[in-house]
Amino acid sequence: MIEAPSHARLPNGWRYLPRNTIGSLLAAGHVVEDEYILLCDPDMVFTGQLAYPRTFAAEFYDYIKYSDPVATQLLQKTCLTASINDLDKEYRIGVPYLIYTRDCMRVARRWQAVMDLYEAPKWVELMYAYGIALKLENIGMTTTHIMVSNYNQGQVCERPLIHYCYGDSTWNKRMFIKEGHSPVQQQWNLGAIPKGTVLYELLRQVQEAQAFFRVV
DSSP: OOOOOOOOBOTTSOBOTTHHHHHHHHHHHTTOOSSEEEEOOSSEEESSOOOOOSSOEEEEOTTOOTTSHHHHHHHHHTTOGGGHHHHHHHOOEEEEEEEEGGGHHHHHHHHHHHHTTOSSOOTTHHHHHHHHHHHHTTOOOEEEOOEEESSSTTSBOOSSEEEOOOBOSSOBGGGGOSTTOOGGGOOOOGGGSOTTBHHHHHHHHHHHHHHHHHHO
């Protein structure tokens, strides 16, 4: 565990919690000795072993489009308006990010500098800022397809990573926002859920966590 200070405040004072992702990379860059850093979101669980090329890599996100108004203001400020097509070909990406440790500090600093060009960003702007930062640093990117979301929790879990950013009445990470509510305190009938689905894998891992914390 590495303790890092909060990076949630932009220079103009705007509180933007996703900026802590950059702070995590800055903190890790000082202590990690491995060749790569895999930067994930907290709402991700692994269902198998990940296979990555020996390069910068990130997951494809179909809703990232650099012609979107939330990106164009950054493109104007960074003089990359003419590069929209190039960005759409290579940087429609998001977490998990595989980053060379040797380059992580310069990437993090550039990412932070681009991010801070926003005045009042929403959550997705962090993703555009990362792609633009890589373009400015002239860093190529391999796009991966190793992740499945829980948008449709009944679908077969065929990939080694689940991003549980969505949910429904059976499982939704936002069920546990209130103090005193915890997924390890809930009970689900795993036998009633089709085996091999995204929901099954999520709840199976929750039950493993429940057993672990009871033992601890």
